[in-house]
Amino acid sequence: MHYSFLLQGAKLFLRRPSFVRAASTCSRPAISIPAPSLEDIGSPEPQLLQKMVHAVSARMDADPDFGLRYFVPPDQSTLLAYWPDLKDRLLERPGAFPPLNSIAARPSYEIRVVPGKGKSMFATEAIAPGALIARERPLLVAPALTPLKYSEERIHLSHMPENIRDKFLALHNCKMPSHPRGIMATNAFSAGNMPGQSHFGLYGATYNDISRANHSCRANARHRWNLDMFAGELRAQRAIAAGEEVTVRYSTDGARADRQEELRERYGFDCACEICSLPPAALARDDHTRKTLDDLWSLLLWGGSSCVQKLPSEVHLGCVSLLEGIRDETAEFWRVHAGELARAYCTLGQREDAVRWARKAMEKTMAVTGEDGGWAAVVEAPERTDVWRSQAVGK
Numbered sequence: 001m002h003y004s005f006l007l008q009g010a011k012l013f014l015r016r017p018s019f020v021r022a023a024s025t026c027s028r029p030a031i032s033i034p035a036p037s038l039e040d041i042g043s044p045e046p047q048l049l050q051k052m053v054h055a056v057s058a059r060m061d062a063d064p065d066f067g068l069r070y071f072v073p074p075d076q077s078t079l080l081a082y083w084p085d086l087k088d089r090l091l092e093r094p095g096a097f098p099p100l101n102s103i104a105a106r107p108s109y110e111i112r113v114v115p116g117k118g119k120s121m122f123a124t125e126a127i128a129p130g131a132l133i134a135r136e137r138p139l140l141v142a143p144a145l146t147p148l149k150y151s152e153e154r155i156h157l158s159h160m161p162e163n164i165r166d167k168f169l170a171l172h173n174c175k176m177p178s179h180p181r182g183i184m185a186t187n188a189f190s191a192g193n194m195p196g197q198s199h200f201g202l203y204g205a206t207y208n209d210i211s212r213a214n215h216s217c218r219a220n221a222r223h224r225w226n227l228d229m230f231a232g233e234l235r236a237q238r239a240i241a242a243g244e245e246v247t248v249r250y251s252t253d254g255a256r257a258d259r260q261e262e263l264r265e266r267y268g269f270d271c272a273c274e275i276c277s278l279p280p281a282a283l284a285r286d287d288h289t290r291k292t293l294d295d296l297w298s299l300l301l302w303g304g305s306s307c308v309q310k311l312p313s314e315v316h317l318g319c320v321s322l323l324e325g326i327r328d329e330t331a332e333f334w335r336v337h338a339g340e341l342a343r344a345y346c347t348l349g350q351r352e353d354a355v356r357w358a359r360k361a362m363e364k365t366m367a368v369t370g371e372d373g374g375w376a377a378v379v380e381a382p383e384r385t386d387v388w389r390s391q392a393v394g395k
């Protein structure tokens with residue numbers, strides 16, 4: 001069975017954490033978490049993916065009406081390849097497919113060629129953490145989890161309006177020219193699950209501009225899918241200087257060797273970012289810290305928000321200390337830990353620290369969700385918010 005699931009920025013499955021006593025090698029505070037037995041929980045891992053693909057394939061083979069369908073909105077701005085039902089569900093939403101001029105944002109980037117990297121995105125002005133860099137209607141939105149025979153690019157292309165087909169074909173293809181989904185495999189970002197669809201509903205979005213953002217293991221920007229606008233957004237994960245390259249992290253993490261292998265295999269390049277170029281001793285520390293943070297993150301995802309809130313504040317301080325030690329700006333990590341620290345300092349009535357962490361939580365939440373998550377009010381006047389002194393101390 002040939003299938004394809006190749007998306008940037010999509011962590012499909014959690015790796016099983018090998019749990020965590022961290023940081024002793026980088027003279028940071030040690031973290032010791034009372035972990036549930038993850039061996040007991042087990043992990044879905046690849047069998048689940050395969051089962052899902054087989055299920056789609058079997059249903060398609062049994063039911064000729066279950067094939068992919070195509071939709072082009074009146075402004076011809078995009079091609080949506082969808083499973084039956086999705087179009088109606090999408091179009092039922094108020095204001096679905098808003099016209100292009102209503103989603104436009106003033107661009108703060110330009111695309112230039114960099115030798116060895118191809119087309120690349122650069123900031124044309126200073127960009128604040130959490131701020132919008134680009135908002136763009138994709139050229140193509142298509143299911144990410146599809147037996148290959150149903151979703152070759154040439155089939156999508158035959159439905160694509162001419163003006164966007166030329167742009168799509170001009171995108172980089174790091175696979176062999178004959179690869180049936182090479183352009184999508186190189187350029188698609190996750191558009192998440194579409195409404196009303198479960199595992200068949202995972203979609204990928206391919207863009208004219210956003211797909212020009214290159215990878216860095218210390219990315220300064222993050223992609224998110226905005227279903228209401230039927231558009232993708234790039235937001236800054238940290239302050240970006242005018243002239244700096246705008247980078248995203250393709251779906252890779254862990255130690256340098258693992259990242260390098262995945263990037264070479266999936267995207268055909270050797271990463272030479274500032275982290276991959278660290279000298280050996282610093283690299284060993286960085287690898288260890290990233291692995292620790294990834295394991296902890298997997299645990300938090302398994303445990304959900306209640307697990308996050310039960311962790312002692314020292315754990316969040318320890319994580320922040322680890323993140324600062326490796327200068328990692330991953331917004332997902334930061335928004336959880338900074339948010340919990342802001343809550344803790346609100347509980348203690350320590351205004352200065354509460355505001356400091358609330359500002360960080362606000363910036364990172366903006367980068368992830370496009371909204372401030374209520375943290376702007378805490379930054380403004382913590383004592384006027386519900387979170388101030390509201391939680392039991394010593395939870």
Ligand SMILES: C[S@@+](CC[C@H](N)C(=O)[O-])C[C@H]1O[C@@H](n2cnc3c(N)ncnc32)[C@H](O)[C@@H]1O
Nearest residue numbers: 117118119172174186187211212214215267269
């Ligand atoms: C999504 S495209 C990014 C835009 C691409 N540079 C272009 O010219 O359209 C992914 C491809 O860009 C290149 N690329 C991305 N990040 C890179 C990096 N850090 N160093 C070198 N090449 C990179 C690789 O060829 C990769 O397959």
